[in-house]
Amino acid sequence: MGKHVDVSVVVPCYNTERFLDQALTSAEQNGRCSLEIIVLNDGSTDGSLDIMRAHAAKDARVRVIDKQNQGYGATVNRGFAEAQGTYVAILEPDDWVQPNMYDDLFEYASSFADISPTLPDIVKTPYWRVWMPTTPRERLLHCSYYQRIDVDHQPFTLSECPRLVQHHPSIWSALYRTEFLRDCDIRMREVPGAGWVDNPFLFETMCQAQSIVYLDKPYYCYREDLPGSSSATRVLKLSLERWHDMADVVDRLCPNDEGIRHALTVIGFRYAGEAIGRGALDDEELRAMLEVSPQLRRLAFELSHREVPKISGMGYAKALIDEFGYSIGTNGVGFALVRTGVYMERRNRQDKRSADYVG
Numbered sequence: 001m002g003k004h005v006d007v008s009v010v011v012p013c014y015n016t017e018r019f020l021d022q023a024l025t026s027a028e029q030n031g032r033c034s035l036e037i038i039v040l041n042d043g044s045t046d047g048s049l050d051i052m053r054a055h056a057a058k059d060a061r062v063r064v065i066d067k068q069n070q071g072y073g074a075t076v077n078r079g080f081a082e083a084q085g086t087y088v089a090i091l092e093p094d095d096w097v098q099p100n101m102y103d104d105l106f107e108y109a110s111s112f113a114d115i116s117p118t119l120p121d122i123v124k125t126p127y128w129r130v131w132m133p134t135t136p137r138e139r140l141l142h143c144s145y146y147q148r149i150d151v152d153h154q155p156f157t158l159s160e161c162p163r164l165v166q167h168h169p170s171i172w173s174a175l176y177r178t179e180f181l182r183d184c185d186i187r188m189r190e191v192p193g194a195g196w197v198d199n200p201f202l203f204e205t206m207c208q209a210q211s212i213v214y215l216d217k218p219y220y221c222y223r224e225d226l227p228g229s230s231s232a233t234r235v236l237k238l239s240l241e242r243w244h245d246m247a248d249v250v251d252r253l254c255p256n257d258e259g260i261r262h263a264l265t266v267i268g269f270r271y272a273g274e275a276i277g278r279g280a281l282d283d284e285e286l287r288a289m290l291e292v293s294p295q296l297r298r299l300a301f302e303l304s305h306r307e308v309p310k311i312s313g314m315g316y317a318k319a320l321i322d323e324f325g326y327s328i329g330t331n332g333v334g335f336a337l338v339r340t341g342v343y344m345e346r347r348n349r350q351d352k353r354s355a356d357y358v359g
Helices: 017-028 048-058 072-082 100-109 178-182 197-210 237-253 258-271 273-278 283-287 293-303 314-331 333-358
Strands: 005-015 035-042 061-069 085-090 122-124 127-133 137-142 174-177 211-213 219-225
Touching: 005 017, 005 100, 017 048, 017 122, 035 072, 035 219, 048 061, 048 258, 061 072, 072 085, 085 100, 085 178, 100 122, 100 174, 100 333, 137 314, 174 178, 197 237, 197 258
Parallel strands: 005 035, 005 085, 035 061, 122 211, 127 219
Antiparallel strands: 085 174, 122 174, 127 137
16 A cells, blocks of 8 residues: 555646746645645657656655647646645646645644534635746735735635635645545546636536535745737637636536636626626626626626617726725735736726627
8 A cells, every 4th residue: 555645736848948847846845744746748859858857856755757749627636636645736837836725724634523424525725827928027925815815714715715716726735635625526628728727617517516625824836828828828718618617617516606607707708708798697796896897897788689778987996996905915016006006907908809899
């Protein structure tokens, strides 16, 4: 019988030699829990495999799997299948984690053993946004749900805190109980490349979980908008496809949960306003989406072939002011001003794309 493992860290790699050493070194900085690091080479043509093997030679917890190129989803699934840990985590090879992330999260999960028949299905945390990565302006910033997950008891379910799925999917700032994933047959979609498969995986895991615990401490450092990454190369068609994948999960698992459907709709507007054209919300619900610009809400009425009402921008303005205040409180005045300008520029571009789409 093999050695007991608390946490299996799955690291899917394709041509990531630039950052891979940092990612693996950061994962190795865990010593209290029993850890294995499964590094999967997905047909890299750079020096990634040599870096993996060098780490495996120095640290017996590192296991290298060299395979042909199949894409992100298939590679993560292979890692899940190989995992021996009580929990499994995902580490992107161009990110890193702060010391003892997996130690702390496993111990936090274990602290609930006395009040639950099983360990929590998911252990979730916020993360650090690495803003302007690899530039002189690089800095760590709090993510958009830090200090915003308000639950009065733990463990909880997604229905009790749907905000967990309203923001960036951040599937890597979490632990997943391995038996939970296997019992529910939860896997990544297997498509070419990265394919934004983290989005439906987030909804599948969160909607199926019977017990979620949240620790409001960031460890994971996510390099956002890194050139060449899937987050930096948003494609409208792919946005629509993945939003519909998420909607299919909600339709199957929690069709009548208003909070989860609201979160899904906010994501739809954020990714591509026209994605909401399937008309999932009634008129009053659509008017009440204050996080969404009046232009996009009017577009949603048009695309679902409904009469377009007059929609005031006052609620949306208040939502922007509230968001500005939150940004000041978590990341400082200077950054709040910069991000507000970037947000408005992106929103204007999205509104224009949506208008062009209809026209």
